[in-house]
Amino acid sequence: MNIEDWRLQGQERYLMGVTLSRKNHPEVRGSLEHDHCDFCMKKIGFAREVDFGYTTKDNYHWICDECFADFKSSFKWKLEEHS
Numbered sequence: 001m002n003i004e005d006w007r008l009q010g011q012e013r014y015l016m017g018v019t020l021s022r023k024n025h026p027e028v029r030g031s032l033e034h035d036h037c038d039f040c041m042k043k044i045g046f047a048r049e050v051d052f053g054y055t056t057k058d059n060y061h062w063i064c065d066e067c068f069a070d071f072k073s074s075f076k077w078k079l080e081e082h083s
Helices: 065-075
Strands: 019-024 034-036 043-045 052-055
Touching: 052 065
Parallel strands: none
Antiparallel strands: 019 052, 034 043
16 A cells, blocks of 8 residues: 555545445435545546445445555455345
């Protein structure tokens, strides 16, 4: 992990070793129509920069494809298998 990467802001406290799922962001979740990548702040959601992302089981934390690729090994993420 490059500790000088501007995107790293202590996310290891809550994202280290978690299980993620890649999914389409729901069009509307409560009053939110989008979320932001927890690393680069890219908008993830319906009709935003990207519609898909990696999310925690509670759909609270979202990670864009680029940040997922950059940090997946250092954060030791597991992917939930869909059947």
